[in-house]
Amino acid sequence: MHIVDGALSNEVLIVGSAMSAVGIVVGLRKLTMDLIPAAGVLSATFFVASLIHVPLGFSSVHLILNGLAGIILGWAAFPALFVALLLQAVFFAFGGISVLGVNTLNIAAPAVLVGLMVNPFLIRTTSSSLAAVFGGFAGALAIALTTLFVALALGFSGDNFALQAKIVFVAHIPIMIIEGLLSAAAIYLIHKVKPELLHAMNKGGAR
């Protein structure tokens, strides 16, 4: 779901980059030095996860998992996902340079939103199955919001993109389902095995 260079209008690029910059600054403020190793290693994990392909129909899709990133990293998901996208743009030529801000916003803003929504419930619940339900909801919603953002970015850039924007959304419904199921399974496991991970970014980082 990376938008390439050259497809968006200047207004969208500028607004998107400015909003991303704000998100990154907020995220960095929450990242104390004690949290940087954890954030860096988790950011690398999400980078690796984006290399995992799961079968879908006759083809396969790669994972985004921004819902999981939001749950585990909170606001730190902004800089962490920015770093992952920057590395992808520079070393793999996925996405583009001028659209980096917009792409970051599209992936990281839903992550943070979903994380803020679900975390209060996740931390309190003692049942792993319930945690899995929240995780699945977060994973699916994050992808839904991301596609919505991509569609909006395209739609604001030109009226002739309107149809494509709708198609992007419909085509991603199966991906929402898959990401939801995967996130549910991942959160179930984490809740059973290492529940501390769910509030990794809160220890000492809460200000």
Added chain:
Amino acid sequence: MSDILGDAGRAKGLGRAEANSIGAIFSHRLWIRELDPRVRIVAVFVFSICVVQLDKLLPLGIAFLGGLFLLLQARMPFVTSLKRVLTVDSFIILLLVMLPFTTPGTEMASVFGFSASYEGLRQAIVILLRANAIVMASLALLATIDAVTFGQALAKLKVPERLVHLLLFTVRYVEVLHAEYLRLKTAMKCRGFAPGNNLHTYKSVGYLVGMLLIRSFERSERILMAMKCRGFNGQFHLLKDFDYTRRDLTFSMIACLFVLSLLALEMLHVVAA
């Protein structure tokens, strides 16, 4: 260095082991790799912002050729970089293919009752030229920097230090975690796991991701303790110093001229039209 990230910038015909020794001999032919990384980062950034402003085919064509020239000069492996240039997201390809049909204008052809317009085709070509010009320039100039140097150069360009630290940590552990992922995957294969379109697959891959996250979190705890033992006080020392040489000055000037003339061409066309 990370293999995943390092692969992109490997020169044509040079294996990893030979790259250092042979690379040194041919260094005069790989002038791009000798440039100051800061200059390269700024150049690609300015270039991409300017190219996005171009709308006329002539300056875009020249920008595209400029990108191609850089790609050839960097002696990137031609076929693999071509593959990278072509692997744009499949959804973007869909978007481009549909553009002629969704843009109103002079009818060019009609497919299954939908009419395609010249204006839409032109816009699709414009987007493709812009995207590819930028991708080629960034592959040639940026992917040839190794990831750690890239982070150090960003720090020298006044990117917030915490962000650079985060980047360096990510770079350091991408390879480690990729190995971990491959290990877990092999273990799953040994137990007879075959991916398919079913709930079992999604559940198993979800557990795989969860396990990966848990292990990396535990790893990060060990890393923090090890770093504290060595007196880590939140400060990475970014020791690398970069030299802004005559070669860099020449390149910056030529790049500036190139970008300015692209913009001038674009303006000229506007006036002429």
